Amino acid sequence: MNTNNISESNAAKEKNNNAPYYYEEPLHDLCKILDFSMDLICSCDEAGRFVWVNKASERILGYKPEELLGIKYSDFIFYEDGAAPTNENFDFKSGTHASIFEKKFIHKNTNIIYLQWSAVQDDVKNLCYCIGRDITEKKNIEKAFETERLQFFNIYSQAPSYMGILNGPNHVYELANELYLQLIDKRDIIGKAVKEVLPELETQGIFEILDNVYQTGESFCANEMPITFDRYSDGKLKDVYLNFIFQARRDVNNAIDGIFIFGNDVTEQVLSRKKIEQSEKMYKDLIHKLPVATYSCDSEGRIVLYNKAAAALWGREPELGKDLWYTSWNNNDNKKKHAAPLNLCSLAAALKGGDPILSKEIIIERPNGDKRNALPHPVPFHNADGEITGAVIVLSDITEIKLAQKELRKSEKKYRYLFDNNPMPMWIIDLASFKFLDVNKMVILQYGYSREEFLSMTALDIRPNDDKIHFIKSSDTSHINESNYNRGIWNHIKKDGTIVPVEIIAHNIVYEGTAARLILSNDISDRKKAEANLEKRNRELIKTNSELDRFVYSVSHDLRSPLTSILGLISFIETESREIDTLKHAELIRISINRLDEFIKNILSYSRNNRTGILPEQISLNEMMLDTVDSLQRMKEAKGIRFEIEIKEQKPFYTDKLRFTTIIKNLISNAIKYHKKDEADRFVKIFGYSDHENLHFSIEDNGIGIDPAYHKKIFEMFFRLSGKDGSGIGLYIVKDAVEILQGSIEVQSEKEIGTKFNITLKNLKPC
Structure with a gap:
């Protein structure tokens, strides 16, 4: 540390605080030696302000020496729980060393550090010389050790097994948890030898086991070992079964100084197992x-x-x-x-x-x-x-029993199996009385009557009243064999009152010597409902589609008229006005109206596409392509784009002209609209050929392209790529028109490279 800097700093601080400072300038070499010290060495005046500090202050407190000069050291002391300081100055008698003491300080980075201080007071110079040693790591280790000790003690005291520690060769209890005390039913055992607490273990060989573990260091394990305790010290012994281990404890020098005891009382398990046995x-x-x-x-x-x-x-x-x-x-x-x-x-x-x-x-x-x-x-x-x-x-x-049953069922096995397991309801009625003679399981399941109820009824009981009266009036017993009863559709009534239509097939048979009729019935209510619902839905769908088409066409057509008027007004504004902002706003309005007009045209095209039938006619492909391109070159985006058109008409091609125009106009206008503005050689290429069966052609550009992830979505209604103008209906109309013309369309495109649509349309040449 430069002593001149110290003097200047102290002089400045003396001037600011209006307090006299008297320092004796330390020797330069001594300061350099003190600066190499790992401990914080400083001197403080009687007000507790730093007069001189070595360079260790920056490592320990984070402050450079010049930052501390003139500042009270008590400003860096950490006060627990916000307590205010009382007298934190060093206060020692002249010529005597203070006892070593510790204080917490606040590091510059706000961390708390521990310093161990020793200090001496110089009454002549009114200075206190101090040495502070950073013991933060030591304190942290002590805290960690104490935490680990508390955790171990908690585990030890709350463990679900009994635990204890014996000390020395006499096996004196040093620790014992609650479960161990409950096991032996004793409390005051710490400091006492095992022989004193549990003398009854001597005849059971436990003391010899403990001595062997202490002397040899070899652990001893036991499973379900019977041990007898005199729990009440009244001579009445009680047997328990224990799983336990005795393990030697070693000190820091690896010498055995005690024994760990760990175990579980398994008496209940053993007794339960014996009862089970x-x-x-x-x-x-x-x-x-x-x-x-x-x-x-x-x-x-x-x-x-x-x-x-x-x-x-x-x-x-x-x-x-x-x-x-x-x-x-x-x-x-x-x-x-x-x-x-x-x-x-x-x-x-x-x-x-x-x-x-x-x-x-x-x-x-x-x-x-x-x-x-x-x-x-x-x-x-x-x-x-x-x-x-x-x-x-x-x-x-x-x-x-099985043999007897087998003989009994042998004669009727075939009949019963076919009858009972037939998936269609079947019953047998007496030709004379219409009385039910037998029914199968499906009849019971379908009609809801039990077998006994059916056998007490007649065939007329399952006919609604109107059908029953009609049958009685128009038929008698002799008519039962007529063809009107052999096959037909009747109404039947279930037990719950539900009337269902059924289709029946009847055959004459002999049942147990009686002239009878075997009838098969099939519930056709679902079929009837489905047919009725389908017919109703078809009528509603046709009506809805027709009304929707008329509505879309009418609304779209009516909307275009005011748009045309607005465009005329904008043209008038653009002609009359000379204000730049007005012209700019008019241009924006024109762009929005044109976009809305294009959307309405697409809606009209979609409505027309679904509302009108196909009108095939011969088309000059190259001429139609040229006319379409010529009409679209008025688009401002078309400037600078090179068009190449070549359709080889090997055979005359017939299709619906309106829909074909819709397809090529949408695809070519998209190729123009989404072209790159700064591309050197911008092009749109239209190539193809027609044969007797189909027209194959492609429309290709080197525009902005379409990410492959969206190739399937672009044909969905109202789908638009993020950031792109358009109604999102154009390609949907294209695909719809292609499918109506019995064709297919696919896209090949990569982002920033270009797009190519491949279209195939069927040649609708009249036969």
């Missing part, structure tokens, strides 16, 4: 003694237990823990064994869904080839979480 034994004994075939399996379907009745039914004894439930009934068929549909059988459904299914039968094939019918009754097991852990299955042998 007893229950399982009773359960196994019960299954073995049952007279019906019974077995159990785990959640994977592996058989874990079976009785003699089950082995007799299967004709074999399965391998426990290996054979699955389904192998018990198809043991000799390897194909079935490997392709067994586990998700279809009642056992799998019971294990998967948890609900026993008692109606699905199985066929058990014994090793000797005999087959038995059985009905399984699975009962799933659930754990505490509701998960299925297995099942008990009882097998009822229903072979004899």
